[in-house]
Amino acid sequence: MAEIARLSGCSSWIDLDFVERERTLRQLMELGIRLHLSELSLSNTVRELDKFGVQRSRKAVHDWIHKCDLQSATDASPNHVALDETVIRIDNQQYWLYAAVAPKSNELLHIRLFSTTTTALTELFLQELIEKHDVENAVFLVDGAKHLQTALRRSGLRFRYEKHGNRNAAERIFHEIKRRTSTFSNCFSHAKLSTAESWHQTFAVWHNATN
Structure with a gap:
């Protein structure tokens, strides 16, 4: 023991x-x-x-x-939130992974997997984030993606273009998620989108617990 x-x-x-x-x-x-x-x-x-x-x-x-349906913690109140999306491949299918990261703590605040990317889905992601955490007064750090900026504007959230700096927290996490997804590809053979998303959300809980 x-x-x-x-x-x-x-x-x-x-x-x-x-x-x-x-x-x-x-x-x-x-x-x-x-x-x-x-x-x-x-x-x-x-x-x-x-x-x-x-x-x-x-x-x-x-x-x-x-x-075990692990769910990330709620009620964080970060001053800044790094918001980004990236394309990942699962079982030869292309998906868009959205993530919101608190740069100061490196905590994954919210993560979702979508089969496509649109401004409406970005707004949905932001609404879910707002319901989980106190981010209405936070400054969102984004790259030049227009649909991210449009969704933030429509949601009444402040944002700032930042190519590097605090946004590197999201980039590092995306790099690790892509590496893990590739390594664990046997988990996703013929898997449904919901199963793959559940795994990524579970990864987020592990990341926050061991960060």
């Missing part, structure tokens, strides 16, 4: 209330979730769990992560 504790660290952000039958010790389920989100593929996570005498399939580990 000492070895489990050493590897698992703080797991207070993982809610396993969905578990009905404890075929696997909760500590080991938490460990599997943490290992996969932190770096390991599903196959390597299964191999690590096997060292503790736990024999579970890749699907079982994937289901743990999906069912």
Whole structure:
């Protein structure tokens, strides 16, 4: 058990209330979730769990992560918010990943995955962000994308064009998300958009908890 504790660290952000039958010790389920989100593929996570005498399939580990339905914290009040979008590929399909980051804390405030990008979807993303956090008085940092600026203007939010500086926080997170998405491509084979988005939102919770 000492070895489990050493590897698992703080797991207070993982809610396993969905578990009905404890075929696997909760500590080991938490460990599997943490290992996969932190770096390991599903196959390597299964191999690590096997060292503790736990024999579970890749699907079982994937289901743990999906069912625990991790949600990022709410009620942050940042002075600045870096807003950006990027294109990622999942199972040979192109998607647009939206993210809002608090540059000072490097916290992912909100993240969504869409099959296209429009001003209306950007406004939807901003509305969800406003409902989760106190950002009405924040200054949003954006690049030259006109639809981002238009959506912010329509939402009554202040923004400032910034090519580098504090927007680098969002760029660094996007770089890491793209790397993880590519590494964990086996998670998304024939996956629905909602499944891929759930994984990215779970990644956001892990990122904030371990940042």
